[in-house]
Amino acid sequence: MVKSHSSGTNGVRVDRSVVPATIKSKSRARRHWWKQAAISAMWWFLSLTLFISLWELVTALGWVNTLILPPPHEFIAEIGNQEQFLSPRIGVERVGGNFVLLTAIVATLKRVMAGLVLGFIAALGVGGLACYFELFGKLTLPVITLLAPIAPIAWIPFAIMAFGIGDGAAIFVVFVGIFFLLTLATVNAVNNVDQLYINTARVLGANRRQVMFRVVLPAVIPDLFFILRINFFAAWMAVLAAEMVGVNAGLGAIVMVGRQMFNAKLMFLGMAIIGVVGYLLDVGFRQMQQRVLWWKGSSHI
């Protein structure tokens, strides 16, 4: 191991005279990245394999009731049967072929995204206004502070009463789930913007509005994005919960249909998909966060 490493360094040293430094360090960085990715993929694979094998083993040995805890290969095979079970139940139109699952994923994602975008923009707006107009802030912030700790799930009954079962209720739940917290975070972030930046802008001739939009806003966006990412999971869970207790269609509804039909395979299939999609979304968010934080350099994230 050590030996191959040092010979690698030697190889680079030979290159040094011919290859421009930037290209060389880029290719080295890329190689490093691939190596890291491969190692991490290997551990993922091992961990999953171990988990699935244990599960399969326990069910194969007959230690558990497979009606309640079906082995992975069975419930994954359930993908083929989704049309039969799901489409009449969760109100998804027949789109021909086996697209019911996809439709459910899209339905859930659409709700989460709509709620997040609306919540983010509204929180930024209200938080910004609360800082800009002192009176407005004094009048609204106490109420927002009181509403913030109410878990998004606790809003579901009200949402269904107010919006009926459908997209409206689910989007509302995501919205309230992040709006209050993110508004408070916005106020906090704005108050914590380094006075040095504000003074610099003022000396350079910025008026109050310019300080707000040209300095405070770019300074707080990365913080808020981070908080959005943290709160995303609460919102994600709230949508699934809403889909389970009434809002039709979506991934949560699949799990619920599974329970109602006493079809554990369908239930677990739904749960597995929820896990995978949730994970992929977080990866997506992290990528986006790096974009938003481009100016910090990747080492600071």
Place this chain on the structure above:
Amino acid sequence: MSEIVCNHISKIWNPDTAEPNLAIDDISFSVEPGEFLVVIGPSGCGKSTLLSMIAGLESATSGTIQFRGQPIDGPSPHRSMIFQQASLFPWLSVIENVSFGLSLQGVGKRDRHNQAKQYLQQVGLLKSAHRYPHQLSGGMQQRACIARALCLGTDVLLMDEPFAALDVQTRHQMQKFLLEIWQGTGKTVVFVTHHIDEAVYLADRVLILTANPGRMLEIVTVDMPRPRDMMSKGFEYHRNLFVDHLRSEVVRAFEEQELAEMLDTRIK
């Protein structure tokens, strides 16, 4: 007409609280156009407070400050401040930082980049125009800050220990660089430091402040041709002069330790 006139100014921080803090006590002086004035004093004596009042970021509790005969009532691009920590906006490229003031005035991108390039050239940063601040060394960042002030056509550079965070080598290069800029442009400079050698190396006149509260101890004219040799007799003479002045303060306000610190950065 004097460029800046401070007339019996005092500053009390938190005046309406249980612990009002008299930071500047009855200071009067003026700065002539094109002059290089250095303000020296131990840390905490109110140097930054004084400078931010001249910048218009803070108002004086009593007394008046005038810029070219007009009372100062807020910040203005005529008086640009350079802070100790580099204050480039990290989310903007160097050239966008340097032309930030112009963009506030609504100058179009091409125009302001063209102007910015001229000043980036002057501070030797043209090659780094499209890099981001975190990719620059401390000295380069401070040069970009100076370019940003020049790009707005500032008349007065207010510099608050701008080189204190740099290593000794870089600091000396920056001092030489600043003198070149100053001699080339004829700007007025008010430069705050707590390093005696830096003061002697740069100043036309040195304003010495006492600590707690900041009062004016003395204004000393440093009448030596530039570039100044730190090993020369004249330099040694002025250094000792300042040490003597400041030593009288030692007993009252600050420790020998601090005086040693004010000397330790002697430029080799």
